[in-house]
Amino acid sequence: MVTISPNASLKRPPPKIGFVSLGCPKALVDSEQILTQLRAEGYETSSTYEDADLVVVNTCGFIDSAVEESLDAIGEALAENGKVIVTGCLGARDGGDMIKQAHPQVLAVTGPQALPEVMAAVHLHMPQPHDPYISLIPPQGIRLTPRHYAYVKISEGCNHRCTFCIIPSMRGDLVSRPINQVMQEAENLVNAGVKELLIISQDTSAYGVDVKYRTGFWQGKPLKTRMTELARALGDLGVWVRLHYVYPYPHVDDVIPLMAEGKILPYLDVPFQHASPRILKAMKRPANSENNLTRVRRWREICPDITLRSTFIVGFPGETEAEFEQLLEFLEEAQLDRVGCFAYSPVEGARANALPGHVTEEVKEQRRARLMAAQKKISTARLARKIGQRMIVLVEDVQENRAIARSSGDAPEIDGVVYIARPKKLKRGEFAEVEITGSDPHDLRARETRL
Numbered sequence: 001m002v003t004i005s006p007n008a009s010l011k012r013p014p015p016k017i018g019f020v021s022l023g024c025p026k027a028l029v030d031s032e033q034i035l036t037q038l039r040a041e042g043y044e045t046s047s048t049y050e051d052a053d054l055v056v057v058n059t060c061g062f063i064d065s066a067v068e069e070s071l072d073a074i075g076e077a078l079a080e081n082g083k084v085i086v087t088g089c090l091g092a093r094d095g096g097d098m099i100k101q102a103h104p105q106v107l108a109v110t111g112p113q114a115l116p117e118v119m120a121a122v123h124l125h126m127p128q129p130h131d132p133y134i135s136l137i138p139p140q141g142i143r144l145t146p147r148h149y150a151y152v153k154i155s156e157g158c159n160h161r162c163t164f165c166i167i168p169s170m171r172g173d174l175v176s177r178p179i180n181q182v183m184q185e186a187e188n189l190v191n192a193g194v195k196e197l198l199i200i201s202q203d204t205s206a207y208g209v210d211v212k213y214r215t216g217f218w219q220g221k222p223l224k225t226r227m228t229e230l231a232r233a234l235g236d237l238g239v240w241v242r243l244h245y246v247y248p249y250p251h252v253d254d255v256i257p258l259m260a261e262g263k264i265l266p267y268l269d270v271p272f273q274h275a276s277p278r279i280l281k282a283m284k285r286p287a288n289s290e291n292n293l294t295r296v297r298r299w300r301e302i303c304p305d306i307t308l309r310s311t312f313i314v315g316f317p318g319e320t321e322a323e324f325e326q327l328l329e330f331l332e333e334a335q336l337d338r339v340g341c342f343a344y345s346p347v348e349g350a351r352a353n354a355l356p357g358h359v360t361e362e363v364k365e366q367r368r369a370r371l372m373a374a375q376k377k378i379s380t381a382r383l384a385r386k387i388g389q390r391m392i393v394l395v396e397d398v399q400e401n402r403a404i405a406r407s408s409g410d411a412p413e414i415d416g417v418v419y420i421a422r423p424k425k426l427k428r429g430e431f432a433e434v435e436i437t438g439s440d441p442h443d444l445r446a447r448e449t450r451l
């Protein structure tokens with residue numbers, strides 16, 4: 001005979017939630033917030049479909065290939081598990097209709113930044129466990145990045161209306177997080193062992209515009225909700241601070257001295273998108289290329305070690321050969337360190353699609369290849385200038401015969417790395433000093449030095 005204890009229901013294992021996270025670092029932060037809340041409420045996470053009681057898929061809807069990847073991921077989760085909740089940017093397209101039509105079996109669909117809605121759907125289909133002891137979570141929350149670096153999202157949405165982009169229609173206008181909240185999160189991360197904070201948003205330089213740069217308080221002192229003040233305060237935490245998605249406003253000049261002082265990393269990710277004044281206007285981007293070139297020169301005067309990363313779009317509707325060549329000339333003049341290039345993708349709902357003179361896919365691809373070839377020469381020459389220098393790197397991985405690290409010029413996932421031969425004392429997630437011994441178009445080679 002089997003005796004059932006009256007407390008058996010309390011001892012039931014907590015529900016397990018599987019999670020698939022797609023898309024950009026901003027979507028990753030949304031995933032981290034959902035995972036943190038799940039853990040806070042006592043749910044467990046599962047790394048396999050078969051072990052999970054339910055799966056959340058965080059989607060990306062930025063370009064057509066991302067839409068396809070997201071729909072495939074939802075299909076896979078349905079086939080392998082069957083209980084699926086969808087969130088993220090694709091969920092905001094057509095009010096979620098695209099997903100519901102492709103996969104009518106999904107339990108719920110929400111847009112991005114929809115923590116309460118996602119949790120409500122989870123509660124409905126997989127009720128919350130009751131054990132209060134498992135609701136304890138670490139103060140830094142749940143992270144999907146390695147222990148030594150973390151993304152910190154400082155705002156949501158965007159006030160611009162670039163004609164190639166549908167992000168504002170999915171994520172809304174700019175909403176800045178209170179500066180004390182951002183600082184508290186950053187401090188928690190540093191206390192938990194994070195060595196590098198990557199600051200992200202749709203438009204980092206606009207931080208605080210929506211709250212008129214309101215003065216908040218951090219550790220009893222007033223602190224304005226503005227990029228320069230935030231960068232300085234983060235710099236005081238004593239870890240690497242890297243700024244991403246810095247729209248080229250004039251006041252960006254104010255953070256360059258902080259880089260020269262060593263407060264934050266001498267690294268700026270500033271998407272210029274093009275160099276032809278006509279194309280920039282058609283894109284509804286404010287800066288013109290002459291101003292941008294003057295800026296780049298001034299930034300380098302103030303901080304000669306600065307690494308400049310930018311992204312460009314080629315084959316924008318109406319782009320002529322002459323306008324594309326203007327972009328190549330800009331690259332030659334600007335000598336940017338890191339460049340990403342996209343062929344224009346007519347994302348559904350983008351106003352630029354209505355512009356005349358669409359460029360053929362073949363020409364777009366040719367221009368992308370030409371731009372990347374030109375940039376490869378620039379990048380090769382700029383990296384070669386580092387041979388012989390000593391620099392501090394953050395170690396990502398230690399293998400038998402080599403270690404992989406990143407310098408101040410290398411953001412995770414998007415830039416190059418530093419390969420260190422025959423590592424002796426290097427540890428993953430720790431800083432080390434190296435001497436650069438070689439380079440190629442994207443990466444550096446180095447040897448360990450004694451600190």
Ligand code: SF4
Nearest residue numbers: 158160162165167202
């Ligand atoms: S600034 Fe960035 S997020 Fe905002 S509309 Fe332009 S491309 Fe989109």
